Every structure is written in structure tokens, then in C-alpha cells.
Amino acid sequence: MSVWLPSAPCTPGACVEPTGSATAVPRAVLRTTAMTVLLLAGITLVPLGRWIPAEAIRRWSRWIVRAAGVRIRVTGPAAPTGGLLLVANHISWLDIPLLAAVRPARMLAKAEIRQWPVAGPLAAGGGVLFIDRDRLRALPDTVARMADVLRSGGAVAVFPEGSTWCGRAQGDFRRAAFQAALDAGAAVQPVRIRYRFAGGAASTAPAYVGDDSLLASVWRVVSARGLIAEVEVRPALPAGALADRRDLARAAQHSLGVRAGGHP
Numbered sequence: 001m002s003v004w005l006p007s008a009p010c011t012p013g014a015c016v017e018p019t020g021s022a023t024a025v026p027r028a029v030l031r032t033t034a035m036t037v038l039l040l041a042g043i044t045l046v047p048l049g050r051w052i053p054a055e056a057i058r059r060w061s062r063w064i065v066r067a068a069g070v071r072i073r074v075t076g077p078a079a080p081t082g083g084l085l086l087v088a089n090h091i092s093w094l095d096i097p098l099l100a101a102v103r104p105a106r107m108l109a110k111a112e113i114r115q116w117p118v119a120g121p122l123a124a125g126g127g128v129l130f131i132d133r134d135r136l137r138a139l140p141d142t143v144a145r146m147a148d149v150l151r152s153g154g155a156v157a158v159f160p161e162g163s164t165w166c167g168r169a170q171g172d173f174r175r176a177a178f179q180a181a182l183d184a185g186a187a188v189q190p191v192r193i194r195y196r197f198a199g200g201a202a203s204t205a206p207a208y209v210g211d212d213s214l215l216a217s218v219w220r221v222v223s224a225r226g227l228i229a230e231v232e233v234r235p236a237l238p239a240g241a242l243a244d245r246r247d248l249a250r251a252a253q254h255s256l257g258v259r260a261g262g263h264p
Contacts, residue, residue, distance in 0.1 A: 006161060006162035006163045006171060006172070006174060007163050008161075008163045008164060008165045008166075008169075008171055008209060008210075010164070010165050010166040010169075010207065010209040010210060011209060011210035011211070011212075012207075012209060012210055012211070012212040012216070015166035015168065015204055015207060015209060015210075016166060016204045016205065016207050016209065016212070016220070017203070017204055017205055018220070019205045019220050019221075019223050019224035019225075024223045024224075024225070025223075027069070027222075027223075028219060028222040028223040031067060031068055031069045031222035032218065032219075032222050034067035035064060035067045035068055035218075035222070038060065038063055038064050038067055039064070041060075042060060042126075043121055043125065046121075046125035046126055047125070049125070049126055049127065054103070054104045057100060057104040058100065058101050058103075058104065061097035061098070061100035061101040061104075062097070062101050064097045065094055065097050065098060065101070065229060068094065068218075068221050068222055069221070069222055069224065069225075069227060070094065070195075070206070070221065070227045070228065070229050071198075071227070071228045071229070072098070072101065072228075072229050072231065073228060073229070073230050073231065074101065074102065074231045074233065075230070075231070075232050075233065076232055076233030076234060076235075077233055077235060077236075078233075079102050079103040079155075079189050079233060079236070080187055080189070080236055081153075082153050082186070082187070083149075083150035083151060083152070083153050083154065083155070083184055083185070083186035083187070083239075084103065084105070084150070084155040084156075084186060084187050084188075084189050084236070085146075085150060085155075085156055085158065085177065085178070085180065085181040085186055085187070085188045085189065086099055086102065086103060086105050086155055086156070086157040086158065086189045086191060087157075087158050087159070087160050087173065087177065087178075087188060087189070087190055087191070087252050088157075088159060088190070088191040088192065088193055089159070089161065089165070089170050089192060089193055089256060090159035090161050090163070090164045090165065090193075091164055091165060091166065091167045091193060091195065091206060091207050091208070092164065092193075092195070092206035092207055092208050092217070092221075093208050093214065093217060093218070094195075094206050094221065094229060095159065095193050096157075098193055098229055098231050099157045099191060100157070101231070102189075102191055102231060102233055103155050103189070104155065105154070105155035105156055105157040106127045106128065106129055106149055106154060106155070106156050106157070107123070107126075107128045107129070107156075107157045107158075108128075108129045108130075108131060108142070108146065108156060108157065108158045108159075108177065109123060109128050109129070109130055109131070110130070110131060111130045111131060111132045113128070113130070114130060116214065129142065129145055129146060129149070129156065139176055142176075143176055143177070143179050143180045143183070144180075144183075146158075146177065146180035146184075147179075147180040147181075147183040147184040148184075150180060150181060150184035150186040151184045151185075151186075156177075156180065158177040160173035160174050160175075160177055160178070160249060160252070160253075161173060161174070162174050164207065164208050164209050165207075165209065166204045166207040166209055167194065167195060167202065167203075167204050167206075167207055168202070168204065170253075170256075172253070173249040173250070173252060173253040174249070175245045175246050175248075175249045176245075178245040178248040178249045178252070179245045181239070181248065182243070182245055182248065185239045185240065186239055187236045187237060187238050187239050188236065188237040188248060188252055189233070189234075189236045189237075190234040190236075190237070190252045190253075190255045190256055191231060191232065191233055191234065191256075192230075192231075192232040192234065192256040192257070193229065193230070193231055193232075194229075194230040194232070195207075195227060195228070195229055195230070196227075196228045196230060197226045197227065197228070198226035198227075198228060199226070203224075203227060205220050205221060205224045205227060206220075206221050206224075206227065206229075232256075234255045234256060235255070237251055237252060237255070
């Protein structure tokens with residue numbers, strides 16, 4: 001692993017609260033089965049992706065999250081049409097369908113996801129833009145491919161922290177992705193994601209951090225009771241509002257109301 005790669009201090013043992021009990025197992029199995037069925041249906045329809053209406057993709061994304069037993073609350077303005085860079089803080093694998101529920105977009109993801117069971121084929125067939133984080137020299141080509149999508153009027157979704165955090169703190173937004181928005185003359189749409197229990201208390205149960213395994217994280221979510229995903233769509237930063245990618249990254253992070261490496 002390259003030393004320049006971003007990393008978070010969050011670990012499952014230190015940051016993530018346990019969920020579920022023996023009595024929660026039947027519920028968790030049902031939820032896992034429902035999610036699997038939806039994912040398989042998505043894989044089946046991947047070849048038809050360009051002809052599937054955006055609203056259908058939004059609904060499917062919401063169904064994935066609801067199948068996991070997580071309620072969704074989306075607030076804020078509708079995401080604009082045309083070329084758009086969606087940027088959000090990164091906590092969980094659930095963040096991906098949550099962003100798609102805001103606006104379907106081509107996701108920028110680490111190359112390792114290609115090897116994941118089920119999710120890997122779905123991502124590759126769905127037009128995910130993969131980035132090899134071990135090869136810094138490949139970054140300009142990735143930025144160029146992102147800019148091409150934005151110029152064509154499409155949306156690209158990015159988690160600029162480059163790593164997942166537990167939700168109690170957040171990392172710095174990396175600047176490279178914002179260069180694609182500048183090159184393409186595209187707007188930037190900040191989105192803040194938070195997870196809470198029905199009673200209002202913040203939850204780290206959905207976090208997928210450190211050496212956590214995907215299966216362990218999924219099981220923790222489907223075993224939990226009363227989880228809510230709050231998706232706050234902030235006002236978009238219009239194209240041309242800022243001319244420097246550093247300033248654009250800072251403005252996007254500031255709009256989420258959090259400070260790097262700290263609490264709200």
C-alpha cells in the first residue's frame with residue numbers, strides 16, 4: 001500500500017458499537033435474503049442499464065437500503081441535471097445506494113472492489129470508474145475519464161476522503177476529483193450522510209472501517225433495530241464558482257458543516 005493513500009484512525013473494535021442478539025438472527029437472515037435478491041436482480045438488468053429510467057434506479061437503490069432494515073430520510077434541494085460531481089462523506093457501503101437515491105451516477109471506486117463477490121460484477125457492469133490507488137501515475141487518466149463523463153452531461157459520485165470513517169469524525173476532502181469538475185465546467189453537489197437510531201442517537205453500527213470485513217459489516221446492519229440513514233443534500237456549488245480545486249474541495253467540505261478530522 002502506498003504511503004500517500006488516505007487512511008482513518010477508525011477501527012471496528014474502537015469505534016463501532018455491536019448490534020443484534022440471538023433473537024435478531026431470523027430478522028437478519030430475512031433482510032440478507034431480500035438484499036441478495038435485489039442485488040441479483042440488479043446484476044441481471046446491468047446490460048440494459050443505459051435504457052433504465054433514472055427514477056427506477058433511485059427506487060431500486062432505496063429498496064436495497066430498506067431491505068437492510070434501514071429507513072431513509074432525504075432532505076434538501078433536488079440535485080441539478082447535467083454534468084454533476086456528487087461528493088459525500090464516507091462511512092459505510094450503504095453510502096453507495098444512498099447517493100444513487102439522490103441522483104444515479106457513475107461511482108468512482110477503488111480497484112479492489114472488482115474482486116468482491118456479487119458487488120464486483122455489479123459495479124463493473126454498471127459503469128463504475130475504478131481507480132488504482134497504488135499507482136499515483138494513473139490518477140491523471142482517472143481524472144480525465146471523470147471529466148469526460150461530466151462533459152457528456154452525466155453524474156459522477158465520489159467520496160473525496162478516500163477512506164471510510166466511523167461517522168463521529170471526518171477526514172480531509174482530497175482535491176483530485178474536484179479537478180475533473182473544473183476541467184468539465186460541471187457543478188459540485190455536496191451530500192452529508194449520517195446514521196442514527198430511531199430515538200435520535202447517532203449510530204456507528206453501519207460503519208465499514210479499518211480491518212472490518214464486508215460480511216461482518218453487512219451482518220451488523222441487518223441485525224440492528226431502528227437504524228435511520230439521514231441524507232442531507234446541500235446547495236450545489238455552481239460551475240465556475242471557484243477556479244482552484246483546493247478551494248473547491250474546501251468549500252464542498254465546509255458546506256457539510258464538519259471540520260476535517262473532527263466533529264460537527
